Amino acid sequence: PGHAAGDRENAELAYRYLEIEAFMNDLVMNTCPDAAAPYLGVCMVGGVRWLVWEHVGDGTLEEKLVECDLAGSLRPLADAIGLDSYRDDDVQSLSRLVNRLAQMLLQCCYDLEVNGIAHRDVKPYNLLMKDGRLVMIDFGSAAAMGEAERTGYDWHKSPCDPRYAPPEQFIDEVEWAKYDLYCVGLILVRVLFPPLWCGEHFDEFADSFHQSQYDLDTWLRRLISEDNQLARQLRMDTQESRRKGDVELEMDTEYVVLAEESCVLHPEGKRLNMCSIKEGLEVLNLKDSGICWATLRSMIALEPASRLSTKKILSILSFDDKAASYSI
Numbered sequence: 001p002g003h004a005a006g007d008r009e010n011a012e013l014a015y016r017y018l019e020i021e022a023f024m025n026d027l028v029m030n031t032c033p034d035a036a037a038p039y040l041g042v043c044m045v046g047g048v049r050w051l052v053w054e055h056v057g058d059g060t061l062e063e064k065l066v067e068c069d070l071a072g073s074l075r076p077l078a079d080a081i082g083l084d085s086y087r088d089d090d091v092q093s094l095s096r097l098v099n100r101l102a103q104m105l106l107q108c109c110y111d112l113e114v115n116g117i118a119h120r121d122v123k124p125y126n127l128l129m130k131d132g133r134l135v136m137i138d139f140g141s142a143a144a145m146g147e148a149e150r151t152g153y154d155w156h157k158s159p160c161d162p163r164y165a166p167p168e169q170f171i172d173e174v175e176w177a178k179y180d181l182y183c184v185g186l187i188l189v190r191v192l193f194p195p196l197w198c199g200e201h202f203d204e205f206a207d208s209f210h211q212s213q214y215d216l217d218t219w220l221r222r223l224i225s226e227d228n229q230l231a232r233q234l235r236m237d238t239q240e241s242r243r244k245g246d247v248e249l250e251m252d253t254e255y256v257v258l259a260e261e262s263c264v265l266h267p268e269g270k271r272l273n274m275c276s277i278k279e280g281l282e283v284l285n286l287k288d289s290g291i292c293w294a295t296l297r298s299m300i301a302l303e304p305a306s307r308l309s310t311k312k313i314l315s316i317l318s319f320d321d322k323a324a325s326y327s328i
Contacts, residue, residue: 015049017140018042020152022051024117024139031115035108036136037128053137061134062124062199065190069197077101077191082132091282098188098283099290103317104134105184110310112136113177116146120171122183123164124190145176163206167214167302175304182307185299188291189216192280195272205272214302220255223274229265230258230274252293255281290317 025039038054058080067076078086078097081104087093105127112119119126121141127134141160143152153171160169166182190196196205205219212219224230234254241249259278266275274281284293295316298308 018049018051021140021142023151024142024144025051027115027144028112028117028139028142031117032111034135035111036139037130057128057130057135059129060125060137061127061129061187064129065124065197066199069194072194074191080129080132081134089279091279091286094192094279095283095286095289095291098191099317101134101191102184102188102291103314105187106181106310106314106317108134108136109177109180109184110314112180113310116144118143118145118171118176119180120160121164122180122187123161124187127187143171143176145171145173162210163203166300166304168304172304175307177310178304178307181310181313182300182304185296188296189300192283193272193277194280195276201272214300216297216300217251223272224258227262227265227273230262233258233261252285256285 022042025036026041028036029039037056040052040054043050043052061077064077064080068074073088074094074097075086075088078084081097081100083097083100085093086097105122109119109122119136119139119142121138122136126136126138128137141152144150145153162169164183164186166179168179171179190202190205193205196202208222209216209219212222221234224234237254237257238249255274256278259274259281262274263278266273283289283291284296286292288294295308295313298306299313301307
């Protein structure tokens, strides 16, 4: 009897979750269908209810990143999002790719946000490549934060992937839209730093990043400290900066300097070191250029209220895209 009762409770819970996911998919299709894979509805097969989607797309962003890792190049991703001008080993080219990817992801998030929807599980596995752009899948963790009932939301439960979830874990009732924004920020970090294209290495990064109190600068300083020569160089540069009267060493540029030094010291070093992420650091050091240190730090800030809005970052990216088009 005990097992039967437990099985019945599990079946009822599974049915409830399916009902919520079906509701969320219907809501998305009725309000912002371009943000997600085409959902067709619920059907019964052999007495079992199934959610059904149209078969579309060219694989997930996760699969594309694995392909990039095997190729040692972001060319597969650039081709998938229609960036024909992309070139490896070119900082401006990488910046354009990251900005375009950010625009696609943030536009999906914004379309959900204005319709009161939080996805809560934005990650490469849940992003489908479709006709040169990205659409979201898997709304099993989504919540309708814009409706009075807040379907899918439970204040003491937080369905999420801890690798991409923000430090608050539980969605902030006021700043709920900042949850998905944070996840996009970490996806961009993964694209910018080649060793993280590999899922296993990103998992290791996530553990280290959490140990660094969810702070990318703290994580970078830990990475630097693992190399005695770079750590010594950082101390010397800090002392020199103070000698000149500067209050604090400008770290955005210092990261690039130390990465260049790492490439000289360890041209064939371990997979994840400062040299291996040099180009990504150079992109972030491009001031006022779409996704740079200022925008990325604002996306993955510790407190939700400290993060810029999705709309604001989209406006920054739109302005940068227009400026780039004009200069070309």
